[in-house]
Amino acid sequence: xxxxxxxxxxxxxxxxxxxxxxxxxxxxxxxxxxxxxxxxxxxxxxxxxxxxxxxxxxxxxxxxxxxxxxxxxxxxxxxxxxxxxxxxxxxxxxxxxxxxxxxxxxxxxxxxxxxxxxxxxxxxxxxxxxxxxxxxxxxxxxxxxxxxxxxxxxxxxxxxxxxxxxxxxxxxxxxxxxxxxxxxxxxxxxxxxxxxxxxxxxxxxxxxxxxxxxxxxxxxxxxxxxxxxxxxxxxxxxxxxxxxxxxxxxxxxxxxxxxxxxxxx
Amino acid sequence: xxxxxxxxxxxxxxxxxxxxxxxxxxxxxxxxxxxxxxxxxxxxxxxxxxxxxxxxxxxxxxxxxxxxxxxxxxxxxxxxxxxxxxxxxxxxxxxxxxxxxxxxxxxxxxxxxxxxxxxxxxxxxxxxxxxxxxxxxxxxxxxxxxxxxxxxxxxxxxxxxxxxxxxxxxxxxxxxxxxxxxxxxxxxxxxxxxxxxxxxxxxxxxxxxxxxxxxxxxxxxxxxxxxxxxxxxxxxxxxxxxxxxxxxxxxxxxxxxxxxxxxxxxxxxxxxxxxxxxxxxxxxxxxxxxxxxxxxxxxx
Numbered sequence: 249x250x251x252x253x254x255x256x257x258x259x260x261x262x263x264x265x266x267x268x269x270x271x272x273x274x275x276x277x278x279x280x281x282x283x284x285x286x287x288x289x290x291x292x293x294x295x296x297x298x299x300x301x302x303x304x305x306x307x308x309x310x311x312x313x314x315x316x317x318x319x320x321x322x323x324x325x326x327x328x329x330x331x332x333x334x335x336x337x338x339x340x341x342x343x344x345x346x347x348x349x350x351x352x353x354x355x356x357x358x359x360x361x362x363x364x365x366x367x368x369x370x371x372x373x374x375x376x377x378x379x380x381x382x383x384x385x386x387x388x389x390x391x392x393x394x395x396x397x398x399x400x401x402x403x404x405x406x407x408x409x410x411x412x413x414x415x416x417x418x419x420x421x422x423x424x425x426x427x428x429x430x431x432x433x434x435x436x437x438x439x440x441x442x443x444x445x446x447x448x449x450x451x452x453x454x455x456x457x458x459x460x461x462x463x464x465x466x467x468x469x470x471x472x473x474x475x476x477x478x479x480x481x482x483x484x485x486x487x488x489x490x491x492x493x494x495x496x497x498x499x500x501x502x503x504x505x506x507x508x509x510x511x512x513x
Numbered sequence: 514x515x516x517x518x519x520x521x522x523x524x525x526x527x528x529x530x531x532x533x534x535x536x537x538x539x540x541x542x543x544x545x546x547x548x549x550x551x552x553x554x555x556x557x558x559x560x561x562x563x564x565x566x567x568x569x570x571x572x573x574x575x576x577x578x579x580x581x582x583x584x585x586x587x588x589x590x591x592x593x594x595x596x597x598x599x600x601x602x603x604x605x606x607x608x609x610x611x612x613x614x615x616x617x618x619x620x621x622x623x624x625x626x627x628x629x630x631x632x633x634x635x636x637x638x639x640x641x642x643x644x645x646x647x648x649x650x651x652x653x654x655x656x657x658x659x660x661x662x663x664x665x666x667x668x669x670x671x672x673x674x675x676x677x678x679x680x681x682x683x684x685x686x687x688x689x690x691x692x693x694x695x696x697x698x699x700x701x702x703x704x705x706x707x708x709x710x711x712x713x714x715x716x717x718x719x720x721x722x723x724x725x726x727x728x729x730x731x732x733x734x735x736x737x738x739x740x741x742x743x744x745x746x747x748x749x750x751x752x753x754x755x756x757x758x759x760x761x762x763x764x765x766x767x768x769x770x771x772x773x774x775x776x777x778x779x780x781x782x783x784x785x786x787x788x789x790x791x792x793x794x795x796x797x798x799x800x801x802x803x804x805x806x807x808x809x810x811x812x813x
Contacts, residue, residue: 259617262609266690270634273645273687276655280648324548331541339542346549352798353557354748356765357787360772361556364563364784391552446636453639455751460772467751470640474755481644488641489633496633 274489281482293483297473303484306469310458313382313465314451317389318444321397324390326440329401330432333410347398350391359457362388381461388457393447400446404439405432442499449495453488557791563784576785585767589789592747592764595678599685600742606686607693608735615701628698631691638688643755646684650675676757684752689742696741700734700808737804740797747794764790 282289284296297303332340350358362384366374374384390397410432417427433440455467470488474481567573580586614624649656652669660666674680704727712722728735750765759770764786770776771783 256618259613259619262606262613262617263619263623266606266610269690270630270687272656273649276649277645279655324545328542328545331538335538336542343542343545346545346553349549349553352744352794353553353791354750354765354794356748356750356768356772357560357790358553358556360768360783360787361560362552363772365556365559387548387552390548394553449636453636453641453751455639455754456769460769467640470644471751471755474640474644475758482648485641485644485648489637489645492633492637496629496636499632500629 277482277485277489281479281486284479293479294487297480297483297487302469302472306464306466309464310452310454310466313386313389313463314448316386317393317451318447320386321390321393321447322401322440322444325394325397325401325443326433326436327428329398329405330410330428333402333405334414344398344402347394350394355388355392355454355456356460358391359388359460363460375461378463381463385457385461385463385465388461389447389451389454392454392457393443393450396446396450397443400439400443401436404436407439408432408435438502438505441502445495445498445502449492452491560784560787561791563781564788566781566784568779568781576779576781577788579779579782580785580789584762585764585786588762588764588767589793591678591762593793595681595685595763596743596747598678598682599689599746600739602682602686603689603693603742604735604739607690607738608697610690611694611698611701615698616704627694631694634691635688635695638749639751640755642684642687643752646675646680646687646756650680650683676761681753681756681761684756685746685749689746692742692745693738696738697734700731700738704730731808733804733808737801737808740801740804744794744797744801747797748790 279289281293282291284290284292328343332343363375366372366384368376374380413431413435414427417431422431452466453470454465455471458465459468459471470481470484473484564576565572565574567575580589610627613619614627646654648654650668650673651657654675657668660668675684708726708730709722712726717725748765750769753761753763753766754769757766759766767776768783768786768790771786775783777783777786
């Protein structure tokens with residue numbers, strides 16, 4: 249659209265207010281996180297947090313669950329999305345609708361359902377012991393990330409010619425495993441990675457499911473620190489913000505590489 | 514990302530009847546359907562059934578009736594109010610911000626910068642966001658202190674509290690505005706240059722163009738996006754919990770406490786709470802999908 253004639257005062261004003269609103273909390277959080285030692289600015293809060301064994305344990309717990317979520321999610325979504333695109337296009341609306349449901353059903357409702365359906369006296373007692381609950385938490389996160397993961401993979405698949413690639417591979421004698429791993433996967437790797445990093449960001453900060461399933465994840469740890477400490481929460485907020493930025497930055501990076509690769513073909 | 518969500522939602526034509534059978538190709542999608550049934554559909558369905566049962570498992574409408582109890586009704590009402598306030602605020606500021614960058618004639622590099630930032634900020638929710646706003650607008654937060662020291666304005670003396678309705682609304686805007694920007698920017702892109710030129714040739718003022726052309730075309734997208742923002746904040750738990758603990762009577766906080774320790778002393782009433790939440794988010798998401806489809810008639 250053409251630029252608005254005359255004054256650009258309005259747009260600049262909106263942008264300035266937006267910038268202030270979005271930057272001030274970040275600056276304030278950072279400033280607050282430096283206040284731990286009286287009278288001087290220091291990184292003491294970060295030192296305390298990073299040296300806390302509970303921080304290390306919960307952060308690595310969530311990182312492991314996030315990686316497991318990504319692995320399960322990709323193994324579930326990629327073959328399904330491929331098969332829908334190749335053979336079952338008429339099922340696409342149904343599958344898309346299902347992948348949207350986690351946006352309609354809030355996480356707190358989902359986990360409530362899990363606790364009812366998979367309680368320790370049920371047929372599949374996934375809350376009976378900690379390892380089983382880890383599995384349930386992972387599968388719950390796969391569900392929460394379904395809209396993002398499916399969308400990312402589906403976009404990747406739509407940008408290549410799945411049918412031609414598959415039929416070419418079939419006519420050259422490739423089996424289904426070889427087609428998925430050596431033909432399709434290299435073509436949608438960037439799409440899978442962008443879904444993966446987004447999933448990572450979501451899982452690292454997730455609180456509700458982990459807390460209600462009583463697992464020692466990063467989210468419940470944040471809550472505990474937030475309720476009991478003054479300066480460490482700000483340091484943790486900055487850490488969380490950096491993790492989110494890193495994930496989004498990597499998505500951008502791989503997205504750009506992919507566009508460059510597409511342009512070069 | 515949130516923008517992706519908007520696109521998925523826009524593409525989904527809603528549920529259809531099941532596939533025609535007859536070919537073994539269907540088997541390829543079976544793992545997905547088993548997963549979706551086990552971890553999405555069946556647990557939700559179980560809650561809905563539980564909401565219509567009494568403690569002995571007999572059918573009853575009592576639980577749903579009890580949703581009208583003052584504490585519960587009040588929790589729903591506060592949730593709806595806070596979601597409405599943050600959705601409307603997020604929609605208005607998000608739209609203005611998006612319009613400034615997309616069609617406001619600002620330098621071109623601002624747009625990708627804003628979009629990237631919005632991708633991050635719309636995902637920066639939950640507890641870290643609560644901590645950030647406590648450090649900003651809490652009693653010893655930077656902004657509170659600066660206002661007091663520089664302008665001699667006592668924010669808390671003036672009745673503000675970050676642990677209150679207004680504090681929560683201001684905090685929610687931090688992820689609502691970016692989400693709005695991500696959703697509405699493609700719609701603003703769809704406004705054709707010719708429409709504006711045609712309006713100008715016929716002597717329309719800028720105000721008349723917006724009033725008579727742009728807004729009527731955009732309104733389904735704008736209203737739909739507002740509904741999505743509504744559902745987005747309605748289901749949120751962690752931000753409110755991190756800010757206020759369990760002291761703020763939102764429906765999600767009440768449900769959280771109920772799941773934690775059966776504060777309602779009635780498991781089935783808890784299921785009924787969940788039904789109420791699903792009904793509200795389904796309604797606003799459903800309306801969003803419908804409006805989105807209407808909006809796209811013009812914006813191609």
